Amino acid sequence: MGNSKQLTTGGVKQTNWETEKWYRAAAEQGDVITQTNLGNVYLNARAVKRSEEKAVKWYRAAAAQGHKEAQYNLGHMYLEGQGVEQSNEEVVKWYRAAATKQGYAIAQYDLNNMYFMNKVLSNR
Numbered sequence: 001m002g003n004s005k006q007l008t009t010g011g012v013k014q015t016n017w018e019t020e021k022w023y024r025a026a027a028e029q030g031d032v033i034t035q036t037n038l039g040n041v042y043l044n045a046r047a048v049k050r051s052e053e054k055a056v057k058w059y060r061a062a063a064a065q066g067h068k069e070a071q072y073n074l075g076h077m078y079l080e081g082q083g084v085e086q087s088n089e090e091v092v093k094w095y096r097a098a099a100t101k102q103g104y105a106i107a108q109y110d111l112n113n114m115y116f117m118n119k120v121l122s123n124r
Contacts, residue, residue, distance in 0.1 A: 032061075034068050035067070036073065043073075059074040069098075069104075074094045095107045
């Protein structure tokens with residue numbers, strides 16, 4: 001946010017903090033696509049300082065509203081222990097939500113791999 005690098009978008013110059021400000025404003029209003037995108041922005045350090053914790057916050061907000069990509073991304077954060085404590089149970093919870101409730105192919109594939117690699121607890 002303190003970065004003053006200029007971005008040019010359609011002839012309009014914006015600073016990185018302005019970009020983050022407008023993304024955050026839309027995300028705080030509950031827009032799931034923007035929440036997911038803001039999670040990506042924080043995870044990949046696009047226009048802002050990298051923050052795995054903030055990425056998790058925005059993925060979780062969108063995932064709770066049923067956004068399949070956010071559910072998958074949140075599951076992946078738990079898989080890698082990025083911004084949260086690593087938890088296979090949480091991985092399965094979020095991958096399963098994206099795979100079964102949303103039909104998200106990537107989540108189906110990765111959930112299958114977890115079963116294949118015996119990472120899923122026997123009681124699940």
